[in-house]
Amino acid sequence: ADPDPLQDFCLANLNATSSVNGFPCKPVSAVTSEDFFFNGLSVEGNTSNVFDAAVTSANVFSFPGLNTQGMSMNRVDFATGGLNAPHSHPRSSEIGVVIKGKLLVGFVTTDNVFHSKVLTVGQMFVIPRGLVHFQRNVGKGKALAFTAFNSHFPGAVVLPTALFASTPPLPNEVLTKAFQVEDQVVNSIRSKFGA
Ligand code: GLV
Numbered sequence: 001a002d003p004d005p006l007q008d009f010c011l012a013n014l015n016a017t018s019s020v021n022g023f024p025c026k027p028v029s030a031v032t033s034e035d036f037f038f039n040g041l042s043v044e045g046n047t048s049n050v051f052d053a054a055v056t057s058a059n060v061f062s063f064p065g066l067n068t069q070g071m072s073m074n075r076v077d078f079a080t081g082g083l084n085a086p087h088s089h090p091r092s093s094e095i096g097v098v099i100k101g102k103l104l105v106g107f108v109t110t111d112n113v114f115h116s117k118v119l120t121v122g123q124m125f126v127i128p129r130g131l132v133h134f135q136r137n138v139g140k141g142k143a144l145a146f147t148a149f150n151s152h153f154p155g156a157v158v159l160p161t162a163l164f165a166s167t168p169p170l171p172n173e174v175l176t177k178a179f180q181v182e183d184q185v186v187n188s189i190r191s192k193f194g195a
Pocket residue numbers: 055074075076084094133134135147
């Protein structure tokens with residue numbers, strides 16, 4: 001979903017003072033072979049959090065060689081019972097493969113139709129661009145998936161934190177009306193995210 005590149009590569013200069021749609025390129029003379037390789041997805045993520053899951057991103061920020069290439073990847077680690085909470089990627093479709101364990105993968109269409117399936121090692125899924133989706137570890141031990149995106153920075157709107165852990169907080173009257181609950185329910189959910 002990203003625009004096409006206009007040159008072979010454009011090694012992101014993440015520290016540039018000017019702001020553009022993407023990042024300006026490092027001078028070609030400053031580019032090295034190392035710029036095109038990344039080992040950040042070789043390391044297991046820390047799943048000690050409320051969701052018992054961890055997303056590690058190889059996007060233009062962590063891997064500047066991806067700048068303008070229109071693609072990126074994540075590794076998603078799950079402890080037992082872990083959940084990659086419902087979220088959407090505003091700029092990208094997503095494709096994924098299960099590497100370890102057993103995952104319930106699901107998404108909801110703009111007509112509120114829920115599609116889901118339990119996947120085991122080697123099996124794949126696709127999440128259409130922008131739709132709300134999740135993965136839940138339904139196996140006995142840890143689980144691991146790798147995902148890929150047609151954007152160098154897909155972005156993620158994580159629904160629980162977007163709605164209940166924003167800065168500043170959304171007004172209670174918005175959340176109580178949206179979810180048809182009392183203030184105490186909203187406050188209780190917020191408190192789980194340290195907000
Ligand atoms: C999984 O949904 C991911 O965004 O990596």
